[in-house]
Amino acid sequence: MGRVGVLLLNLGGPEQLEDVRPFLYNLFSDPEIIRLPFRWLQRPLAWLISTLRYTKSQENYKAIGGGSPLRRITEEQAVALQERLTQKGHDAQIYVGMRYWHPFTEEALVRIKRDKIEQLVILPLYPQFSISTSGSSFRLLERLWSEDPALQDINYTVIPSWYDRPGYLQAMSQLIAQELDHCQDSEHIHLFFSAHGVPVNYVEEAGDPYQSEIENCTQLIMDTLNRPNPHTLAYQSRVGPVEWLKPYTEEAIPELAQQGVEDLMVVPISFVSEHIETLEEIDMEYRHLAEESGIKNFYRVPALNTHPVFIEDLADMVIEALDSPQVKFAEVAHPPKKTKMYPQERWEWGMTTAAEVWNGRLAMIGIVAVLVELITGHGPLHLVGLL
Numbered sequence: 001m002g003r004v005g006v007l008l009l010n011l012g013g014p015e016q017l018e019d020v021r022p023f024l025y026n027l028f029s030d031p032e033i034i035r036l037p038f039r040w041l042q043r044p045l046a047w048l049i050s051t052l053r054y055t056k057s058q059e060n061y062k063a064i065g066g067g068s069p070l071r072r073i074t075e076e077q078a079v080a081l082q083e084r085l086t087q088k089g090h091d092a093q094i095y096v097g098m099r100y101w102h103p104f105t106e107e108a109l110v111r112i113k114r115d116k117i118e119q120l121v122i123l124p125l126y127p128q129f130s131i132s133t134s135g136s137s138f139r140l141l142e143r144l145w146s147e148d149p150a151l152q153d154i155n156y157t158v159i160p161s162w163y164d165r166p167g168y169l170q171a172m173s174q175l176i177a178q179e180l181d182h183c184q185d186s187e188h189i190h191l192f193f194s195a196h197g198v199p200v201n202y203v204e205e206a207g208d209p210y211q212s213e214i215e216n217c218t219q220l221i222m223d224t225l226n227r228p229n230p231h232t233l234a235y236q237s238r239v240g241p242v243e244w245l246k247p248y249t250e251e252a253i254p255e256l257a258q259q260g261v262e263d264l265m266v267v268p269i270s271f272v273s274e275h276i277e278t279l280e281e282i283d284m285e286y287r288h289l290a291e292e293s294g295i296k297n298f299y300r301v302p303a304l305n306t307h308p309v310f311i312e313d314l315a316d317m318v319i320e321a322l323d324s325p326q327v328k329f330a331e332v333a334h335p336p337k338k339t340k341m342y343p344q345e346r347w348e349w350g351m352t353t354a355a356e357v358w359n360g361r362l363a364m365i366g367i368v369a370v371l372v373e374l375i376t377g378h379g380p381l382h383l384v385g386l387l
């Protein structure tokens with residue numbers, strides 16, 4: 001076997017407050033994150049939302065120390081994975097490729113080419129697949145590959161998702177059990193699985209398997225944990241005006257309190273590292289909400305980070321992938337759609353007169369909306385919840 005590399009994919013996060021605005025711009029420029037009827041609207045809208053949202057977002061990053069810990073933790077995972085692979089007799093170079101911040105996926109590919117990697121395992125650090133996360137990175141890679149003959153010489157394989165891996169499930173249930181064992185009468189504690197949400201139309205129209213993978217994952221963790229605790233699954237971090245997967249975390253917590261639940265333990269399951277949504281949203285916002293709603297004891301299970309059982313499983317995944325038939329981007333970047341078209345494609349009927357007229361009208365509405373919002377600080381984007 002030639003020189004082996006592992007490319008770890010992740011979202012990326014602003015390392016300092018000045019990074020928040022360009023990070024948000026990159027995020028909202030991604031058509032897998034906001035689906036718009038017209039491609040040309042993507043960058044102006046990304047500029048608009050990032051400009052109007054960043055001060056609020058900066059406040060959240062300020063509350064967790066001024067930046068996202070995601071790069072540091074992902075690099076620690078990379079080091080731990082490399083060590084574990086070496087112990088298992090596999091020499092591999094590990095690369096981190098983030099989607100929206102440094103080190104960008106493009107930067108990782110420059111290093112992979114420079115190091116003359118011949119076998120590459122592409123491993124997203126998202127246990128469950130979503131069009132908006134792993135899918136977005138796979139599509140980016142698919143495009144970069146198609147543009148670069150040097151990349152086409154590399155034998156690569158993709159691991160699409162791995163939420164059902166025994167090691168991952170073991171590591172998650174060990175973390176939960178450890179947290180439960182710190183508490184008295186732990187069998188009464190309600191386990192509250194909180195997954196990052198996605199818009200409903202991703203699942204129902206675009207065919208995103210995310211919801212079913214999250215539901216299966218929750219059940220598998222409960223089976224592995226094998227304790228009598230009651231549990232609930234809900235979705236957090238909704239952004240924007242459209243409907244997202246339900247129940248929403250911020251509604252489910254007060255409902256449970258009303259039903260008489262007094263002890264709640266939140267288990268974050270869509271992300272393997274601590275990040276803004278665990279450290280700020282869960283530990284601060286949802287804790288506050290829970291206490292206001294009458295929950296007496298609020299606990300949170302830590303993220304996996306470099307949990308040894310988890311890292312061991314990542315190493316096994318890499319070794320197994322090297323021995324298995326290759327999985328190509330074309331197989332994983334485009335989940336089969338539920339309806340004939342992606343939501344944004346329904347509008348793409350070509351350069352018809354009607355489309356041109358609507359382009360013009362929407363542009364005017366957009367410009368007026370921006371001006372009103374910039375001047376008054378209030379407007380349609382605040383109303384629909386994007387800001």
Ligand SMILES: C=CC1=C(C)c2cc3[nH]c(cc4nc(cc5[nH]c(cc1n2)c(C)c5CCC(=O)O)C(CCC(=O)O)=C4C)c(C)c3C=C
Binds near residue numbers: 070197270
């Ligand atoms: C599996 C995890 C994630 C899914 C699914 C996901 C979908 C998704 N996210 C947004 C919008 C935002 N995400 C933001 C930050 C962010 N998102 C995830 C994970 C998932 N996102 C993480 C881990 C982070 C934080 C990184 C860090 O800095 O620690 C943000 C920015 C933060 C903020 O301003 O609140 C936005 C905005 C959408 C629209 C979406 C699905 C379509």
Ligand SMILES: [Fe+2]
Binds near residue numbers: 196
């Ligand atoms: Fe997100």
Ligand SMILES: [Fe+2]
Binds near residue numbers: 237277281
């Ligand atoms: Fe949030």
